[in-house]
Amino acid sequence: LFEYVQDYLIEKLNSWIYENVDLILHSVFNLENCKKLRDYCLEFICKDPLPFMSSEIFPLIKKEILFCLLQRxxxxxxxxIIWDYLIKWGIEQTPGLESNKAKWNEENYQALKKTLNQFIPLIQFVKISRADFFDK
Structure with missing residues (x-):
C-alpha cells in the first residue's frame, strides 16, 4: 500500500508535492516505508534549493533533514548561499539568540558554534571566496 500511495503522489500529484515539500518531508523523513517519497522530495529540493532555503519554514526544519540535504x-x-542559510538556521535553532548580532557576546557565539558544529564539515569552504566569507 505504501508503494502505491507514494507512486500515486509522485505521478499524479507532483504539483501538490512541490507546494508542500516541507510538510511532506517532515512527515515521511524517518519512515522507512516512505523512502521513495522522501527521496523524491530531497531530489526536488536539490534541483532548485533556493525557494526552499529562503522560505519561512527553512529555519525550522529538523537538523536531520538539513544534515541529509547538506550531505548530498x-x-x-x-x-x-548554503553557508548564509545555515547560519540563519543555526540562529533560529539556538535558544536565546536574537537576530541583531551586534548585541551578541562570546557566549552567544559559542552557543551558535555548538549548534552548527556537526554541519561545518559539510560546507565546502574552498568554494567560497574570502570576500564572500568575510561579508557573510
Missing part, C-alpha cells in the same frame, strides 16, 4: 552532492546552489 547534487545540491545545486553556491556554497556561500
Amino acid at each position: 552532492d547534487d545540491l545545486s546552489i553556491e556554497e556561500i
